Amino acid sequence: MPEPKIRVIIAKPGLDGHDRGAKIVARALRDAGMEVIYTGLRQSPDMIVEAAVQEDADAIGLSILSNAHMTIFPKIAERLKAEGRDDILLFAGGIIPDDDVPALKALGFRAVFGPGTNTQDIIKFLREEVKARQQVGE
């Protein structure tokens, strides 16, 4: 039996219309052998969580540039909990001030990747974290 594939949602919440960074990450994860579900721009927390539930995602990566993360990210964490899927690995990227990182970690975000992050670091992070979770889940 082959190893289960890592399935990752890459989503862009908020109102800004720039998804260059999100697409770069999506392609890098695909090239690393993952199945990446790209959901597009201007996603509401409900849309992102519903996609993650239906796609049985292992992880959700959120990219945000509009500085709305402190209002949107808590809603996503809340909705995941309400759906009983707060086991899904959360990570974020984009422009997020260092000062906000502790609060995001408290919400359950395992990693925050700033601009200029090497995509290899994201790949390594996902492989390790998802593997650990899959073992716990068995």
Added chain:
Amino acid sequence: MLVQRLLQGDRRAVARLISLVEDGDSRAYRYLTELYPHTGRAHIIGVTGAPGTGKSSLVSALAKVERRRGRTVGIISVDPTSPFTGGALLGDRIRMQDLTADRGVFIRSMASRGRVGGLAAATTDAVRVLDAFGKDKIFVETVGAGQAEVDIAKTAHTTIVVEAPGLGDEIQAFKAGVLEIADVFVVNKADRDGADKTVNALRAMLDLGTPIRARDGQAGDWRPPILKTIAIEEKGVEPLADELERHLAYLKSGDHLAARERERVADELETLLARELLADCLHRLGSDRIAQIVEQIANRALDPHSAAQLLARSADGIPVEGSAPTPAEARH
């Protein structure tokens, strides 16, 4: 447990079971056995065509029409896996954003993975999961190229082949078996120049009397209609949904539906049986014995056809008196 939760409407259970099916997890088959009596109710609609013709947009628009008509909807969108990395970028949900807030719709993106010949099986099982979950209309979107798509189309009751104007040499696109699998043709992007030309080209092909619907054993009494749509403006989509109903009614009249189901099940059984027998045979013989035989074939001491017959028919691949052909016999 998982099956109970699924039957009670738990979306997480549906999602999980589809993953188990995709991963080829042995638990999946146990669960599918339990689910099987709950399947067979949905209308399964295949949507195939070249990349970019608007399949995802069309499925999204059709799903909205079906929801307005009071039906629940399941969607499976299959995209290719990169043969080099094993990864996939699945972007069909981008065109289906309006549906995400509606709990009456369940959308699943599927990568084709490396399953040569097995893609159709995984898709068929995923469709069954949504069928047992109670979805009335299940759309299966696949990129139309090659045998896998033709196989997946067999899973469907009604297959829509989507074309769009200006995709280069249209006639080329009609070649790869699509004429035989189409129940309904759609020329999408009818807002673009050349839509009528594409319709005419299709009509001409149909008039040539290509063996349409040969699989029903009575080609001729269903002529695939050709419809124009503008998926992104949701134009022409109501009439398309009407045609899907009309085709379902046609299938239900007479023996068409049952005949198609029998053919599909026979196909599936054959595929699964081949898989079981192969696995069983490989297990029984063991890799050492196989390696020995490979060596003999490579050395021209045995030919491959005789070797396969020997291996399939005896416990250890060593000819038993009277029960297996000698290499010389097998060659004739």
